[in-house]
Ligand code: HEC
């Protein structure tokens with residue numbers, strides 16, 4: 001490389017970096033092209049689904065708004081594509097013009113260094129760049145407003161199943177008023193046996209702080225606000241399956257382990273599930289010892305098991321605990337091993353959660369777990 005080349009290069013480089021906009025442009029291009037950084041972002045995204053947590057089946061590998069399976073979620077995605085399309089096209093036009101100008105009009109050897117002719121005021125151009133963006137913003141506004149009105153129903157759509165959702169630190173309570181029972185962490189909702197969508201209307205309430213209910217494949221994100229029982233959510237799934245969501249508003253220590261599982265099942269199966277949930281807890285003579293320990297321990301102040309003396313409402317209803325496939329709002333799968341660990345010390349599975357280690361002996365833990373496993 002001759003010294004001449006070197007100065008040319010240096011000048012080109014300093015010319016490119018001379019204005020902040022150039023520096024920002026170059027930095028953005030560099031960021032886009034950095035593969036290690038891209039893979040870092042991707043890996044992080046995937047890692048937000050804990051490996052021990054429930055996963056969406058078939059419907060999508062992880063919760064994503066880009067695979068909607070419910071009318072409101074589809075509506076949101078349609079608007080998203082429209083917005084991405086319009087702003088993306090604008091972005092490409094503007095970027096192309098900027099890059100073109102940078103390259104075409106940068107300082108060249110032999111340029112005279114006087115300012116080019118300055119043009120002040122052109123009515124047609126100024127009208128165009130006032131009216132066009134106004135129109136674009138207007139279209140985006142109208143489309144979004146229509147979408148919001150369509151999704152944010154104040155009254156349940158006809159034929160809806162109504163469920164009251166109560167957010168707790170750090171689990172979800174689901175109350176089915178028309179069927180008269182309460183359950184936790186797994187929300188079961190129906191779809192027609194032939195696949196026709198059935199609407200579900202959720203009333204969102206909080207027992208403590210602000211949470212946010214978000215199952216990306218089924219509906220938009222909606223806050224769950226204490227002392228404001230006005231927020232609603234409408235789901236209308238069109239495919240059976242297990243859908244995963246997550247509390248989407250930081251609510252304290254165990255927030256990351258406050259998952260939402262929605263099980264969309266054919267109406268006939270849903271009816272069977274309801275019939276089972278409506279029953280009082282099973283009484284299995286073989287588990288009497290464990291039941292007595294449970295009933296003599298503080299467990300009953302926090303938990304309800306319908307048909308027994310346990311009537312606490314601070315913690316998840318355990319009447320049909322074994323009908324759930326997860327423990328602690330998705331912190332772990334529900335199996336004999338994890339359950340034993342949970343009763344031994346929940347903090348080892350869900351750090352920061354509101355159930356203390358109950359300091360039972362090993363034998364007591366075994367008996368209590370035997371009892372819990374009868375609560376089908
Ligand atoms: C101080 C109140 C309190 C006491 C006492 C208590 N628990 Fe809990 N328990 C909780 C809370 C709160 C949760 C929910 C934790 C979470 O997911 O964040 C829970 C969750 C559970 C779960 C998991 C439920 C689910 O669906 O995920 C089981 C099982 C359980 N407790 C069993 C017991 C047993 C057995 C005892 C007595 C030995 C007991 N608990 C005593 C508060 C309590």
Ligand SMILES: [Cu+2]
Nearest residue numbers: 247249251255
């Ligand atoms: Cu939260």
